[in-house]
Amino acid sequence: MSDIAPQSHVLSASLRREFVLAFRNRGEVANPLIFFFCIIIFVPLGISPEGKVLAPLAPGMIWIVALLATLLSLDRLFRSDWEDGSLEQMLLSGQSLYLIVINKVFVHWLTTGLPLTALSPFLGVMMSLPAEGYLPLVSSLFLGTCCLSLIGAIGAALTVALRRGGLLLSLIIMPLYVPVLIFGTAAVRSAIDGYSVSGQFAVLGAMLTAALVLAPLAVSGALRISVDS
Amino acid sequence: MNKAQLSLVNLSCEREERLIFSGLNAQYDAGDVVHIAGPNGVGKTTLMRIVTGLSSHYEGEVRWCGEVARGYEFHSSLLYHGHHAGINPSLTPLENLHWYFGLNGVAAASARSSLDTVFLNALAKVGLTGYGDIPCLHMSAGQQRRVALARLYISEAPLWVLDEPFTAIDKAGVAQLEQRIDDHAKSGGLVLLTTHQASALGNLKTLNMAKFAGGEQ
Amino acid sequence: MTWQWFHRLGSPKWFYEKTTVWLPWIAAAAVILLVVGSIWGLAFAPPDAKQGNSYRIIYIHVPASFLALAGYYVMAISGAIGLIWRMKLSFMVLKSAAPVGAVLTFVSLITGSIWGKPTWGTWWEWDARITSMLVLFFLYLGIIALQSAYRQQEAADKTSAILALVGMVNIPIIYKSVDWWYTLHQPATLKLTEKSAIDPSMAYPLITMILAFYAVYAWLLISQIRVEVLRREKKTRWVQSIGEVS
Numbered sequence: 001m002s003d004i005a006p007q008s009h010v011l012s013a014s015l016r017r018e019f020v021l022a023f024r025n026r027g028e029v030a031n032p033l034i035f036f037f038c039i040i041i042f043v044p045l046g047i048s049p050e051g052k053v054l055a056p057l058a059p060g061m062i063w064i065v066a067l068l069a070t071l072l073s074l075d076r077l078f079r080s081d082w083e084d085g086s087l088e089q090m091l092l093s094g095q096s097l098y099l100i101v102i103n104k105v106f107v108h109w110l111t112t113g114l115p116l117t118a119l120s121p122f123l124g125v126m127m128s129l130p131a132e133g134y135l136p137l138v139s140s141l142f143l144g145t146c147c148l149s150l151i152g153a154i155g156a157a158l159t160v161a162l163r164r165g166g167l168l169l170s171l172i173i174m175p176l177y178v179p180v181l182i183f184g185t186a187a188v189r190s191a192i193d194g195y196s197v198s199g200q201f202a203v204l205g206a207m208l209t210a211a212l213v214l215a216p217l218a219v220s221g222a223l224r225i226s227v228d229s
Numbered sequence: 230m231n232k233a234q235l236s237l238v239n240l241s242c243e244r245e246e247r248l249i250f251s252g253l254n255a256q257y258d259a260g261d262v263v264h265i266a267g268p269n270g271v272g273k274t275t276l277m278r279i280v281t282g283l284s285s286h287y288e289g290e291v292r293w294c295g296e297v298a299r300g301y302e303f304h305s306s307l308l309y310h311g312h313h314a315g316i317n318p319s320l321t322p323l324e325n326l327h328w329y330f331g332l333n334g335v336a337a338a339s340a341r342s343s344l345d346t347v348f349l350n351a352l353a354k355v356g357l358t359g360y361g362d363i364p365c366l367h368m369s370a371g372q373q374r375r376v377a378l379a380r381l382y383i384s385e386a387p388l389w390v391l392d393e394p395f396t397a398i399d400k401a402g403v404a405q406l407e408q409r410i411d412d413h414a415k416s417g418g419l420v421l422l423t424t425h426q427a428s429a430l431g432n433l434k435t436l437n438m439a440k441f442a443g444g445e446q
Numbered sequence: 447m448t449w450q451w452f453h454r455l456g457s458p459k460w461f462y463e464k465t466t467v468w469l470p471w472i473a474a475a476a477v478i479l480l481v482v483g484s485i486w487g488l489a490f491a492p493p494d495a496k497q498g499n500s501y502r503i504i505y506i507h508v509p510a511s512f513l514a515l516a517g518y519y520v521m522a523i524s525g526a527i528g529l530i531w532r533m534k535l536s537f538m539v540l541k542s543a544a545p546v547g548a549v550l551t552f553v554s555l556i557t558g559s560i561w562g563k564p565t566w567g568t569w570w571e572w573d574a575r576i577t578s579m580l581v582l583f584f585l586y587l588g589i590i591a592l593q594s595a596y597r598q599q600e601a602a603d604k605t606s607a608i609l610a611l612v613g614m615v616n617i618p619i620i621y622k623s624v625d626w627w628y629t630l631h632q633p634a635t636l637k638l639t640e641k642s643a644i645d646p647s648m649a650y651p652l653i654t655m656i657l658a659f660y661a662v663y664a665w666l667l668i669s670q671i672r673v674e675v676l677r678r679e680k681k682t683r684w685v686q687s688i689g690e691v692s
Contacts, residue, residue: 009331009332009334010331010332012331013327013328013330013331013332014328014331014332016324016327016328016331017317017320017324017327017328020319020320020324021317021319021320024319024320024364025319080317080319081317083313084313084314084315084316084317084318085311085312085313085314085315085316086315086316086317087315088283088309088311088313088315089309089315089329089332090332091282091283092281092282092283092304092307092309093304093332093333094300094301094302094303094304094305094307095301095332100332154608154609154612158592158605158608158609159592159595159605161596161601162595162596165595168591168592168595171584171587171588171591172588172589172591172592172609174584175581175582175584175585175588175613175616175620176612176613176616176620178581178620178623178624179616179619179620179622179623182623182624182626182627183623186627186630207619214615218608218611218612221529221608222605222608225601225604225605225608226601226605227283228283228284228285228286228601229596229598229600229601245598245599245600246678246681286600
């Protein structure tokens with residue numbers, strides 16, 4: 001019997017792998033970010049370039065586009081692991097699947113949610129977001145995109161065994177994103193209107209905690225089923 | 230460590246309303262190399278996936294060393310080589326092995342540099358000298374299979390479940406692999422394998438799946 | 447064994463045989479309750495002080511919304527039972543409950559919209575309840591889509607069971623968020639279903655209609671499940687013998 005692989009090894013081995021993979025496939029990783037920018041161009045073109053018109057739309061539009069960009073990035077989360085058999089090896093390692101899943105989702109967030117968050121102020125400028133909105137926008141996206149990655153991973157795991165799972169993934173995950181969107185945009189809007197935003201952030205934090213605890217369980221179950229199908 | 234022993238107790242499997250096999254009883258001990266044989270569609274791969282625990286579509290029991298073969302204890306004794314071997318094409322062989330043995334544990338010294346030597350040695354044994362740092366997508370199908378087979382020279386898991394390990398491997402490679410399987414069995418390991426090639430392995434036990442094929446339900 | 451009844455309940459054959467007996471009674475109850483409830487509600491209940499006669503659509507809208515939500519829980523809980531106890535029948539319940547629930551949600555949305563026209567002067571108002579119903583509708587569609595995407599029935603059953611459970615955990619959060627969002631944007635104009643304000647003379651027919659919808663729901667669901675039982679068990683001897691007899 002081999003030595004029991006300590007959890008720290010599992011953690012570092014799978015983190016290292018995910019980072020290297022994200023780096024090697026950086027083109028694919030960058031696509032959702034480019035999409036994020038592209039879509040925001042449509043807003044002034046389709047509605048109006050006037051600051052007065054854009055400003056009230058800004059928090060919602062930026063949030064919606066971040067949400068869509070996350071959705072686009074989700075399909076690749078488990079796809080290659082499923083195709084090349086790595087997922088089977090993960091299940092058979094006997095290691096906590098929870099840990100492995102959290103690792104994967106974390107790296108997904110670092111390469112999708114975090115860059116989206118970092119880019120959001122630029123979009124804010126392009127959308128004439130009022131000055132008070134920037135900090136809440138960035139912080140709400142910071143917390144919110146974590147939730148989006150975690151919840152989205154459930155959809156990715158449920159559809160990984162389907163050859164064309166991408167659109168279905170969006171369909172099944174979208175309704176689950178409703179609360180995150182509501183509280184994320186509400187935080188920004190309240191801040192712009194000069195109200196306290198601690199309530200909204202408390203709710204976002206609570207949703208993140210719940211998602212951290214529960215989503216990996218659902219993902220693990222779904223992955224076992226996908227491998228078994 | 231308990232002596233390796235694998236028991237299949239009254240296994241039956243039904244997929245999509247079709248009975249694939251039933252009433253499968255068998256027991257194997259340390260030193261056995263078991264060839265799971267039978268025509269296509271008789272459930273060879275399915276049986277392997279049931280043994281490893283990847284598939285839950287079965288009735289009956291799989292026991293390892295007397296215990297129900299599930300959970301960490303069992304999985305740390307298991308090496309599975311499937312149709313898709315779990316080699317990520319974007320990673321190099323070394324990176325693939327580092328990941329695999331990070332998850333599965335390896336007795337050798339844990340420093341990354343000394344692990345590199347262990348892994349490079351294993352890669353040399355499967356004929357991949359000098360390929361350590363080339364992303365697997367630049368390698369041929371056979372070479373990619375060999376990367377996965379390099380695990381056999383490193384792992385200390387007693388139970389090997391090898392689904393078509395000889396696919397895409399050349400003659401010399403097959404001979405070497407058979408040697409490795411033989412050595413493993415002699416040192417107290419247990420191997421289940423499927424293959425469509427005539428095997429030169431000695432002491433080969435055959436599990437003929439056709440005997441348990443499901444007829445009418 | 448004390449668990450015997452539980453396993454018997456999980457047997458499709460047992461379910462099919464029992465419901466053959468029950469179904470006519472449930473159907474009769476549904477029809478009687480529906481007739482009594484709608485005549486009572488439409489003809490005998492007094493008109494509303496503010497809304498006149500247009501409020502009478504609640505006799506369909508409210509029970510449909512009720513069952514649409516309850517139906518999701520029926521679906522998710524049977525999914526959980528299937529995952530935990532590997533009971534064949536519960537997956538059939540899950541699969542059958544999805545379209546029935548989706549239809550009820552759709553009815554609720556349509557009647558809500560029709561009610562909205564005289565009340566708000568518009569076919570669609572982003573009212574909290576209607577918005578929640580719309581989200582629920584998409585949750586149902588997700589389950590149906592996932593079910594039909596898989597070719598292997600087992601994978602379809604298990605994945606949709608997980609999705610239904612995830613949805614069940616989320617529904618209270620979604621409802622609360624949408625409620626909160628609504629109060630934020632539109633300080634209450636006119637709430638559709640004011641709980642305390644309803645007069646007993648209007649409430650009794652409503653209760654009758656709710657019971658009627660429960661019966662209709664049971665009827666629809668059981669009929670769906672029976673079809674599913676026959677479809678999935680078509681190779682077994684007991685199903686084939688049914689075919690021979692008739």
